[in-house]
Amino acid sequence: MVITPSDKGQCTCSQRKYRTRIAIPRGYQPNCDRLDDKSFQQPPSLLYGFGLHQTDLIDYYRTYISPELPPVIHAGIRNAFVKDLRKHCHTFAYFQLKKAPHPDNWHRDAYTYVLAIYTSHYLHASELREEDEKGIFDCMRNRLEGCRGQEPSWFRDPAYD
Numbered sequence: 001m002v003i004t005p006s007d008k009g010q011c012t013c014s015q016r017k018y019r020t021r022i023a024i025p026r027g028y029q030p031n032c033d034r035l036d037d038k039s040f041q042q043p044p045s046l047l048y049g050f051g052l053h054q055t056d057l058i059d060y061y062r063t064y065i066s067p068e069l070p071p072v073i074h075a076g077i078r079n080a081f082v083k084d085l086r087k088h089c090h091t092f093a094y095f096q097l098k099k100a101p102h103p104d105n106w107h108r109d110a111y112t113y114v115l116a117i118y119t120s121h122y123l124h125a126s127e128l129r130e131e132d133e134k135g136i137f138d139c140m141r142n143r144l145e146g147c148r149g150q151e152p153s154w155f156r157d158p159a160y161d
Contacts, residue, residue, distance in 0.1 A: 020123050021130065022048065025154055030121045044160035047098060048118040049152055051111030056146035057081050064088075064143065085115075089139035101158045114155045115140065115147070 024030075027043060034040040061069065061077045065084055070076030082097050095117040100110065117136060118126060128136070141147045 020127050022118070022123060022127065024120045024123065028120050028154070032124050035121060042121060045157040046120040046154040047096075047114045047116035047157050048120070048123070048154055049095065049114055049116035050140065050144075050147045050150050051100065051153070051155065052097075052113040052115055052144070052146045054112045056144055057113065060084075060144055085140070085143065088143060089136050095136075099158050101156045111155075114158075115144075116155070117152075119157065120154070 030042045
């Protein structure tokens with residue numbers, strides 16, 4: 001599920017150092033002061049990046065890695081995809097490829113995966129400089145057809161569904 005950017009806010013932290021350039025939608029801002037406090041219930045985590053379809057990964061694999069698909073298609077393609085994309089986008093950034101939340105999979109045009117470079121819970125600690133972030137997103141758009149028509153968005157993290 002894509003979280004629309006119309007309802008943006010900032011993280012709820014007491015320290016100014018936790019303010020971020022990218023706004024986290026209201027209702028999802030973590031309390032950064034209590035991220036390690038297991039007794040405090042944080043809001044569900046969001047992922048910031050692009051939505052992808054399974055065919056985007058298969059096309060990427062065939063174009064940049066090998067015309068022959070691996071024997072274990074899903075895991076083999078995902079692992080090779082992430083490794084190759086990190087290498088070619090020269091990214092030191094932590095990014096992850098996660099299955100899209102289950103409810104979205106009922107829709108024909110729903111994304112199968114979320115390719116994210118940030119999570120809402122740790123954006124304050126991992127946010128890149130704007131020019132570095134732009135370089136990574138441009139590289140992703142150049143190498144992935146599925147990213148070309150998109151701007152990065154917030155998606156629900158399936159780990160919290």
